[in-house]
Structures are given as C-alpha cells and as structure tokens.
Amino acid sequence: MLGFTRAQAIGFVVMVAVIIIAPGVLYPVFLMKVLCFALFACAFNLLIGYVGLLSFGHAAYFGMGCYVAAWTAKNWGLSVELSILLGGLTGAGLGMVFGWLAIRRSGIYFAMITLALAQMVYFFCIQAPFTGGEDGIQQVPRPPLFGAVSLQSDMAMYWLVAGVFLLGFLLIHRIVHSPFGQVLKAIRENETRATSLGYRTDDYKWVAFVLSTFLAGIAGGTKALVFGIATLTDVHWTMHGEVVLMSLVGGLGTVFGPVVGALVLTAMENYLAEFGSWVTVTQGVIFVLCVVAFRRGLIGELGAALKLNL
Amino acid sequence: MIMIFGKPLLLLYGQLTLGLINGAFYALLSLGLAVIFGLLNIINFAHGALFMLGAYVAWALLEYLDIGYWPALVLAPLIVGVFGVVLEKTLIQRLYKLDHLYGLLLTFGCALIIEGLARNEFGSSGMPYAIPEALRGPLDLGFMMLPAYRAWVVVAAAGMCLLTWLVIEKTRLGSTLRAATENAKLVQAFGVNVPRLITLTYGAGAALAAFAGVLAAPIYSVNPGMGSNFIISVFAVVVIGGMGSILGSIITGFGLGILEGLTKVYYPEASATVIFVVMVIVLLARPAGLFGKA
Numbered sequence: 001m002l003g004f005t006r007a008q009a010i011g012f013v014v015m016v017a018v019i020i021i022a023p024g025v026l027y028p029v030f031l032m033k034v035l036c037f038a039l040f041a042c043a044f045n046l047l048i049g050y051v052g053l054l055s056f057g058h059a060a061y062f063g064m065g066c067y068v069a070a071w072t073a074k075n076w077g078l079s080v081e082l083s084i085l086l087g088g089l090t091g092a093g094l095g096m097v098f099g100w101l102a103i104r105r106s107g108i109y110f111a112m113i114t115l116a117l118a119q120m121v122y123f124f125c126i127q128a129p130f131t132g133g134e135d136g137i138q139q140v141p142r143p144p145l146f147g148a149v150s151l152q153s154d155m156a157m158y159w160l161v162a163g164v165f166l167l168g169f170l171l172i173h174r175i176v177h178s179p180f181g182q183v184l185k186a187i188r189e190n191e192t193r194a195t196s197l198g199y200r201t202d203d204y205k206w207v208a209f210v211l212s213t214f215l216a217g218i219a220g221g222t223k224a225l226v227f228g229i230a231t232l233t234d235v236h237w238t239m240h241g242e243v244v245l246m247s248l249v250g251g252l253g254t255v256f257g258p259v260v261g262a263l264v265l266t267a268m269e270n271y272l273a274e275f276g277s278w279v280t281v282t283q284g285v286i287f288v289l290c291v292v293a294f295r296r297g298l299i300g301e302l303g304a305a306l307k308l309n310l
Numbered sequence: 311m312i313m314i315f316g317k318p319l320l321l322l323y324g325q326l327t328l329g330l331i332n333g334a335f336y337a338l339l340s341l342g343l344a345v346i347f348g349l350l351n352i353i354n355f356a357h358g359a360l361f362m363l364g365a366y367v368a369w370a371l372l373e374y375l376d377i378g379y380w381p382a383l384v385l386a387p388l389i390v391g392v393f394g395v396v397l398e399k400t401l402i403q404r405l406y407k408l409d410h411l412y413g414l415l416l417t418f419g420c421a422l423i424i425e426g427l428a429r430n431e432f433g434s435s436g437m438p439y440a441i442p443e444a445l446r447g448p449l450d451l452g453f454m455m456l457p458a459y460r461a462w463v464v465v466a467a468a469g470m471c472l473l474t475w476l477v478i479e480k481t482r483l484g485s486t487l488r489a490a491t492e493n494a495k496l497v498q499a500f501g502v503n504v505p506r507l508i509t510l511t512y513g514a515g516a517a518l519a520a521f522a523g524v525l526a527a528p529i530y531s532v533n534p535g536m537g538s539n540f541i542i543s544v545f546a547v548v549v550i551g552g553m554g555s556i557l558g559s560i561i562t563g564f565g566l567g568i569l570e571g572l573t574k575v576y577y578p579e580a581s582a583t584v585i586f587v588v589m590v591i592v593l594l595a596r597p598a599g600l601f602g603k604a
Binding site: 054056101104105107108109111112113115116117119120123124126127237241244248276277278279280281283284285286287288290291292295 | 347411414415589594
C-alpha cells in the first residue's frame with residue numbers, strides 16, 4: 001500500500017499505534033509539539049534526503065506559516081483548517097520565489113543562498129507591522145474545526161494535529177514513491193546523468209522545493225494554533241538548526257528518522273530547558289558527534305543492523 | 311548646511327564611515343571564508359564564532375592578565391589560530407572524503423558549541439572593551455570629524471586584506487597554496503605536505519577572523535551573538551562576490567558595507583535587507599557571482 005515495503009508498513013502501524021496510545025501517558029501539548037516538528041523535519045528531509053538539496057533556510061517557511069495562520073485565525077476569525085492551509089500556502093508561495101532563485105546554484109552555495117534569503121525574511125518580520133515585532137502574535141484563539149467542532153480541549157486539538165501530521169507524512173511518502181520521486185532520487189545520485197536522460201532537473205528540484213516549503217508552512221501554522229502564539233523565534237535561523245539536527249539524529253533520507261529525531265530532541269529540550277544555554281551547547285555536541293561518528297542516524301543505524309530500508 | 315539629495319552631508323559622511331567599517335569586517339571575514347573554501351572545500355560556518363572568540367580572547371587578556379589592546383591584536387589571532395589548527399586536526403580532517411555538506415553541518419555544530427559556552431560563561435549581554443589610549447578622540451579630516459578608532463579599523467582591515475592578498479599572490483607559499491587549490495594531488499606528488507598546508511590554512515583563516523574580532527571589540531560590545539549576526543550577511547557577500555578571487559572578496563566586502571551605509575541614509579527601513587536584495591539581483595544576472603568563475 002502506498003509503496004511501503006513490509007518493514008515500513010509495520011513501522012507505520014507502530015507509529016500510528018504510538019500516536020493513539022501516547023496521550024494516555026504523556027502530555028498532549030508536548031506530543032503536539034513533537035508532531036509539528038516531526039512534520040517540519042519530514043518536509044526538510046524530503047529535500048536533503050531525496051533530492052540531495054541542503055536548505056539552510058526552512059525556518060522562513062515554517063515561521064511565515066506560523067505568522068499567517070496565527071494572524072488569520074486571530075484577525076479574520078477563520079476556522080482552523082483554513083488558517084493552517086493558508087499558512088502552508090504562504091510557505092509554498094515564498095518557496096516558489098526563493099526556490100526559483102536558489103536552484104540557480106548548487107551544493108553549499110544553495111545552502112548559503114537559502115540561509116541569506118531566510119535571514120531577509122527574519123528582518124522583514126522584525127519590521128513588518130502585522131507580526132507584532134518582538135512581542136509576536138499572542139493569544140491566538142483556537143477556532144472550531146470546519147466552524148463546528150470545538151478544539152478548546154487539548155485532546156481534541158491533539159487528534160487534529162495527529163491527523164495533519166499523518167496526512168503530511170503519507171503525502172511525502174506518496175511523492176517519494178511516485179515516478180516524480182524516482183526522478184528526484186536520480187537527480188540526487190547523478191544530476192548530469194538525469195539531465196542527459198532528458199529530465200529538466202531544475203524544474204524537478206523546484207517542484208520538490210515548493211512541496212517541502214508547503215509542508216513546512218503547514219507544520220508552522222499547526223504549531224502556531226496549538227500554542228496560540230507566533231514569534232520571531234519561529235523564523236530565526238536557530239529554528240532551522242533544530243530541524244536539521246532532528247533529521248540528522250533520526251537519519252537523513254530515512255522514512256521514520258525525522259519523526260524519531262523530532263521526538264528525541266523535543267524531549268531533550270524539555271528536560272534541559274532549566275539549564276538555559278546548555279541546550280545550545282548540547283545541540284552543538286550532538287551535531288558534531290552525528291557528523292563525525294554517526295552519520296546514518298538512529299533509524300539509519302537500526303535499518304542497517306536489520307538490513308531493512310526504514 | 312550642505313545637502314546631498316535632500317540629506318545633510320554630515321549624516322551622509324557619518325553613515326558612510328559606519329558602512330566602511332562594516333565593509334571592512336565583511337571583507338576580512340569573507341576573505342577568510344574564501345581562503346578556507348579554496349583549499350578545504352568546506353564552508354566554515356564557525357567563522358562567525360571564531361570572530362566572536364577573537365573579541366572574547368582580547369577581552370579576557372585585558373581582564374585577567376592585564377594585557378592591553380596592542381599585544382592582544384597579535385596574541386588573540388595567534389591563540390584562535392592555534393584553536394583553529396586543533397579543530398581542523400581533531401574534527402574537520404575526518405570529513406574530506408565526504409560530501410562537503412557535512413563540513414557545513416559540522417562547523418555549524420562547532421559554532422553552536424562555542425556560542426553556547428560563551429553565553430554560559432559570560433551571559434548574553436555584552437561587555438564593553440575600552441578603546442586604546444592612542445586612538446581616543448576625533449580626527450579632523452577637514453571636511454568632517456572622524457573618531458580616530460574608526461579610521462584605524464578601516465586602515466588596519468584594508469592593510470590586513472592587502473597583506474593577505476600579497477602573501478597569496480606574490481610569495482612562494484602563496485603560489486604553493488594556489489597550486490594546491492587547483493590540484494592537491496599533483497602538488498603532493500611534488501613533495502609538498504598538503505595535509506599540513508590544509509591545517510595551517512584553516513588556522514590562518516581562523517586567525518583572520520579573530521583579528522577582525524579584536525578590531526570589532528571596542529566598536530560593538532563583546533557579546534556571544536556578535537559573530538552569528540555578521541556571518542549570515544557575510545555568506546550573502548560571498549555569494550555576491552563569488553569565491554573565485556581574493557581581490558573580488560575584498561572589493562565586494564567594502565562595496566557592500568558602503569552600500570549598506572548609503573541605504574541607512576536614504577531608506578533606513580531597507581538597511582538590514584539591502585545586501586540580500588543585491589544577492590538576489592546578482593543571482594538573476596550573474597549566478598556565478600561578480601568575480602566568480604562559472
């Protein structure tokens with residue numbers, strides 16, 4: 001089904017089971033944060049893992065998704081699904097322009113350009129009136145789903161977030177296993193060869209970029225409505241650093257890696273929150289360890305040990 | 311009062327000097343990035359952190375050892391240079407056979423560690439670093455008064471850029487370096503110890519960043535975020551200039567600093583973003599960068 005291998009299908013069932021059981025054990029708000037970041041990390045992983053493009057500016061799409069969803073929910077009173085969708089479309093719109101610019105260069109230049117463009121968005125958000133500057137957009141209400149189903153309780157919101165995450169996850173899986181996804185992987189392996197086979201690789205990279213930024217915007221919009229707040233932290237490049245780290249810890253280019261990475265790092269941040277700046281140091285140390293000794297990540301290592309493609 | 315395009319001349323001069331100073335830092339930092347990239351093929355994300363480290367070392371030398379600005383201007387780059395050598399020997403060296411994106415991720419991690427440790431040790435708020443005695447007070451240029459220290463920063467940075475350019479273009483060491491950038495294997499076959507050359511290059515790049523950091527210490531307060539604020543703009547500078555030529559990095563750095571200063575006078579809202587806008591235009595017109603080879 002959906003191009004899952006057997007091992008992946010089992011993994012998917014386990015993941016869904018965990019999502020259903022978890023709120024009985026852990027705080028729903030914590031779990032919602034994990035799921036939002038998991039979707040964000042999956043979106044990032046779509047680019048680095050399957051197209052080989054290292055974006056360093058995904059915080060811009062995530063953050064703008066946050067702002068737009070929060071703003072429309074608060075000022076226009078839109079229902080939840082429309083706010084989140086608008087957040088996603090904002091990410092995609094921005095991704096269309098930035099992606100079109102950034103794919104003119106490859107490799108590290110691509111990374112630097114996406115980072116610089118994201119920094120531009122950050123400065124824009126500091127100055128633009130609608131973002132509320134340093135204060136951000138606060139006290140965003142949680143409007144009812146489809147204008148009818150109340151989401152005031154955290155559990156109701158949790159099921160919505162879980163649904164959004166699963167839809168996004170399956171969408172990515174569908175993309176990766178479509179003929180389009182096969183071309184993306186061909187570009188990752190050998191772009192010159194893909195060009196010589198007649199594929200317009202720039203167009204493929206661009207579409208993948210837009211899809212990834214769309215999902216990053218969705219993740220941001222969802223997070224803004226869960227916490228009722230959108231701030232400058234969401235557009236800052238450190239936010240991007242976190243999502244890179246999640247994907248790296250879980251395993252770049254694996255199906256479940258970003259999800260596991262998001263769980264591990266969000267949990268770590270929760271426990272380390274009282275130690276202030278040590279969180280940054282720990283993140284840095286994990287970065288270095290992963291790159292030097294542990295490049296396949298948790299899921300990548302597990303998959304290698306079991307000889308499975310997870 | 312003399313006006314230029316509806317703005318007071320003195321305001322224009324003031325912002326131009328500020329722009330020139332920022333440009334001096336852009337030039338020094340992008341120069342270091344370009345030299346490191348040329349030989350190591352990695353983008354050194356830790357460059358901003360090394361810049362910050364230079365400022366902190368200068369501050370610590372003064373605070374704990376009572377060593378003043380002038381010795382620090384030599385000592386801090388040396389100390390940070392040695393740190394760079396250690397960093398290269400222990401970590402970065404392991405990555406040369408891998409995709410160069412891993413180099414970016416590794417140095418990003420290093421930057422987080424250095425910045426986080428500085429924040430833990432000294433707090434987020436900045437610490438002042440006094441301007442050295444000899445450079446206090448204004449300098450009368452006839453048409454404007456210029457704080458002597460700012461003039462010194464521009465002169466020192468331009469001098470250091472020139473020196474680096476001379477070393478790379480005109481000395482035997484520089485020609486070996488350029489040859490190794492073109493074809494490391496061939497140079498090694500001629501009996502040059504390329505791994506050592508690479509290590510020293512990284513150390514030199516780190517020292518350049520620290521030199522800029524010491525220069526910056528009296529202007530900005532010494533704080534953990536000072537490097538990362540700069541480095542992203544420097545990345546844009548590097549994309550605009552292209553990493554092909556040393557002289558190109560220097561010209562682009564100074565030019566963009568001045569442009570930023572001018573924007574502060576005529577359209578302050580855009581002053582933070584003007585470099586990125588220029589980057590977009592350059593990407594559209596000349597994707598390889600102004601001085602880059604395609």
